[in-house]
Amino acid sequence: MRIGIASGKGGTGKTTVATNLARTAVRRGRRVAYLDCDVEEPNGQIYLRPEIAWRRPVTLPVPVVDPGRCDGCGACGEICRFSAIVCVAGKVLVFPRLCHSCGGCSRVCPVDAIGEDLREVGVVSGGQEGKLAYRQGLLNVGEAMSPPLIRAVRAVEPVADLVVVDAPPGTSCAAVEALRGCDRVLLVTEPTPFARHDLELALDTVAQLGIPAEVVVNRAGRDGARTLALCERYGVEIVAELPDRRSIAEASSRGELAVEIDPEFEEWFQRLLAHLEDRR
Amino acid sequence: MRQIVVVSGKGGTGKTSVVASFAALAERPVLVDCDVDAADLHLVVQPTLVSRQDFIGGVRAAIDPERCNDCGECAELCRFGAIVGPAGERRIDPMACEGCGVCAWFCPAAAIDLVDRVDGEWYLSETRFGPLVHARLRPAGESSGKLVSLLRDRARSIAAARALDTVLVDGSPGIGCPVIASVTGADVVLVVTEPTLSGLHDLERVVCLTRHFGIPTLVAVNRWDVNEENTRRIEDTATRLGAAPAGRIRLDPAVTEAQIEGLPVVELTGNGAAGDIERVWRRVDWSSSVGRVLR
Amino acid sequence: MKIAVSSTGPSVDAACDERFGRCACFVIAESDGTVLGSVDNPNATQGHGAGIQAARLVADLGVSVVLTGRCGPNASDTLAAAGVSVVVGCTGTVGEALASYSAERGPSG
Numbered sequence: 001m002r003i004g005i006a007s008g009k010g011g012t013g014k015t016t017v018a019t020n021l022a023r024t025a026v027r028r029g030r031r032v033a034y035l036d037c038d039v040e041e042p043n044g045q046i047y048l049r050p051e052i053a054w055r056r057p058v059t060l061p062v063p064v065v066d067p068g069r070c071d072g073c074g075a076c077g078e079i080c081r082f083s084a085i086v087c088v089a090g091k092v093l094v095f096p097r098l099c100h101s102c103g104g105c106s107r108v109c110p111v112d113a114i115g116e117d118l119r120e121v122g123v124v125s126g127g128q129e130g131k132l133a134y135r136q137g138l139l140n141v142g143e144a145m146s147p148p149l150i151r152a153v154r155a156v157e158p159v160a161d162l163v164v165v166d167a168p169p170g171t172s173c174a175a176v177e178a179l180r181g182c183d184r185v186l187l188v189t190e191p192t193p194f195a196r197h198d199l200e201l202a203l204d205t206v207a208q209l210g211i212p213a214e215v216v217v218n219r220a221g222r223d224g225a226r227t228l229a230l231c232e233r234y235g236v237e238i239v240a241e242l243p244d245r246r247s248i249a250e251a252s253s254r255g256e257l258a259v260e261i262d263p264e265f266e267e268w269f270q271r272l273l274a275h276l277e278d279r280r
Numbered sequence: 281m282r283q284i285v286v287v288s289g290k291g292g293t294g295k296t297s298v299v300a301s302f303a304a305l306a307e308r309p310v311l312v313d314c315d316v317d318a319a320d321l322h323l324v325v326q327p328t329l330v331s332r333q334d335f336i337g338g339v340r341a342a343i344d345p346e347r348c349n350d351c352g353e354c355a356e357l358c359r360f361g362a363i364v365g366p367a368g369e370r371r372i373d374p375m376a377c378e379g380c381g382v383c384a385w386f387c388p389a390a391a392i393d394l395v396d397r398v399d400g401e402w403y404l405s406e407t408r409f410g411p412l413v414h415a416r417l418r419p420a421g422e423s424s425g426k427l428v429s430l431l432r433d434r435a436r437s438i439a440a441a442r443a444l445d446t447v448l449v450d451g452s453p454g455i456g457c458p459v460i461a462s463v464t465g466a467d468v469v470l471v472v473t474e475p476t477l478s479g480l481h482d483l484e485r486v487v488c489l490t491r492h493f494g495i496p497t498l499v500a501v502n503r504w505d506v507n508e509e510n511t512r513r514i515e516d517t518a519t520r521l522g523a524a525p526a527g528r529i530r531l532d533p534a535v536t537e538a539q540i541e542g543l544p545v546v547e548l549t550g551n552g553a554a555g556d557i558e559r560v561w562r563r564v565d566w567s568s569s570v571g572r573v574l575r
Numbered sequence: 576m577k578i579a580v581s582s583t584g585p586s587v588d589a590a591c592d593e594r595f596g597r598c599a600c601f602v603i604a605e606s607d608g609t610v611l612g613s614v615d616n617p618n619a620t621q622g623h624g625a626g627i628q629a630a631r632l633v634a635d636l637g638v639s640v641v642l643t644g645r646c647g648p649n650a651s652d653t654l655a656a657a658g659v660s661v662v663v664g665c666t667g668t669v670g671e672a673l674a675s676y677s678a679e680r681g682p683s684g
Contacts, residue, residue, distance in 0.1 A: 008317075008318050009291060009292060009318045009320070010288075010290055010291010010292045010318070010453045010454075011290060011291040011292005011293055011474075012291075012292055015478065040454035040455050040456050040485075041289060041290050041454060041455070041478065041481070041482045041485065043290070043477075043478035043481060043482070046477045046478055046481065077631075079381065079382070079385055081338075081339070081379065081380055081381050082380070082623065082624060083621075083623065083624025083625075083627040083628055083649075084624070086627050086628075086630075086631055086653060088630065088631050088634045088635075088653055088656050088657035089634060089656065089657040089658055091656045091657070093627075093652060093653055093656050095624070095627060095649055095652075098623050098624050098627075098649075100378050100380055101359060102359055102360075102378065102380030102381075102382050103357070103359055103382065104380055104381070104382040104385065107357070107382070107386070108385065108386075139455065139456065141455060141485055141488045141489055141492065142460070142489060142492050143456070144425065144456055144457035144460060144623070145456070145457065146456050146457075168454070169291045169317070169318070169453065170291075170317030170318055170453075171317055171318070171417065171419050171420065171421075172317050172417060172420070172421060172424050172458075173375075173420060173421075174456070175317075175420075176375060176419075176420040192536055192539055192540070193320075193323050193324075193539050193540060193542070194296060194318075194320040194323060194539060197318075197320055197323060198318040198320065201317075201318065201416075201419065204419045205419035205420060207419075208419045208420060209375075209420075222540075223540055246506075249503075249506050250506055250507060252476060253474075253475055253476040253477070253479075253506050253507035253510055254477070254507065254510075255476075255477040425623065426620075426621070426623070429597075429620070429621075429625075430620055433597060433619070433620065440583075457623075464647075465594075465645075
């Protein structure tokens, strides 16, 4: 079973839910794969503390021009819709950071002057700790495109009873890339106006993807009725409500998991896991 | 004209609450919500909508079944797996299509067109603090970097046309494409972070980014009292990386209460977190007018 | 020799646009100050790569010098490859930028 953990808004506790769920499943004897697809800020490792056993660069093909062959016709600049290759004054310039790796320029070149080279955009890494297999992607600073890196993390998914995909926050292409192929999605929210507004966007997104969704309310407290009303309007169930506890916030700030310090949280996550497995 | 951009690295650090208070503290700012994935600023500045326009993020391919001779070349050429369906029923998966146009260029039957892709809407509104430029990206909408560039561009034009001196930007979270578009050309960037290990981790990444672009950078720690040791580590790290601490904002339920009331917290109270934010604003205000930060 | 000034409008009285890639238009003039006309910059609202396309636009117009406020690295590289030189930090109106450029180059220019 592959569960995507997502949220419209960042900071609602998406990684908290993902890591606590993963740890709970490991403690219940499941083989768990944790895929940290929040490649701009992968933080799962802070809480799960896996030993990273391997790292692999993630590369994308980018054009390389052979000036000896190039006759400056400019066809490459015409086909490129991203300004990654441009012909000025008979010279061809390549801007690798803008390249989407579509391969159009090398194919269109009439004199076969364009080859491809590999450019590193980030690193995918992994490790095993007991029954937990951890995989993460880390986007290089200054890089604009996270979907290829997310695909690279998804490509090294190990066999497991439960795959937890920590998706990037928001509803953009990156979040969609991470959630594609998940059996269900848990949307993590808080009972605040900001989080509720963003939850609605996330509910629209998962509906468009056709993935069944359920909601986890983190830091539950006042103003919860409106979150419930929103979920009812979308016909989506709230499967867990985690209370706002300063002790948990403090533990979390030190990189500790709620299920490791608070028996009540442990029980709630066991129940959440049982619920997810029931639904399978 | 000065451009102040507030970013956060990781989401949920309270960036938008800080921006809303800055909106109330600044003198007639132009507000821009560049957190286009999860735009929330409008919830606390109560805008009146003036205009609404489609945002065309790019193009996507569309196969015309009439002209298609089913040769399959497009599926072979596409590197994004966007040509789906069996022979005879090939179509474009709009969510996978990158809009590169390679399939359309090489289709021997000229059966593929590139059509504009509406990725969202953008709005111009008025608030009691000043004009607001904001947007809503469609689910799975792409080109958020382009949308951010568009919003900032419109804000600059409005500021120039109305002789307003300050553009205040609620930036995007993370360090990817929309954030780069949020911070380029800023006079000063304020990073609002929180005293968690993830806050620290993400702060390093976002400060590396702003320093990469040579932008003076300030760092404020929100809810600092949750972990004072991490707060110190964050401030030390910020200083080491060439940014400057801008102050600490305490954990205060008034911030959420203000959000529920639909108000900037500095309009609800002058004490607690509101007072802290006001002090952070004074440093940001001064730094942006002189274009540098002091340690 | 032709000069392109990044501008907020099509005349010499318009203010210089400090941005190169996303300026509203370019005013094109001869080095003696004679204005040849202006060209809208279709790249103003492009996402990434606006500077590169704007650089190509002025290079294709046979411009030798660009006067602008700021110019990013991608645009600078493209202009350099095309043999176009760039003067940054221009302020005031297009006319003033042209005048101060000729004054700095001296009468021989």
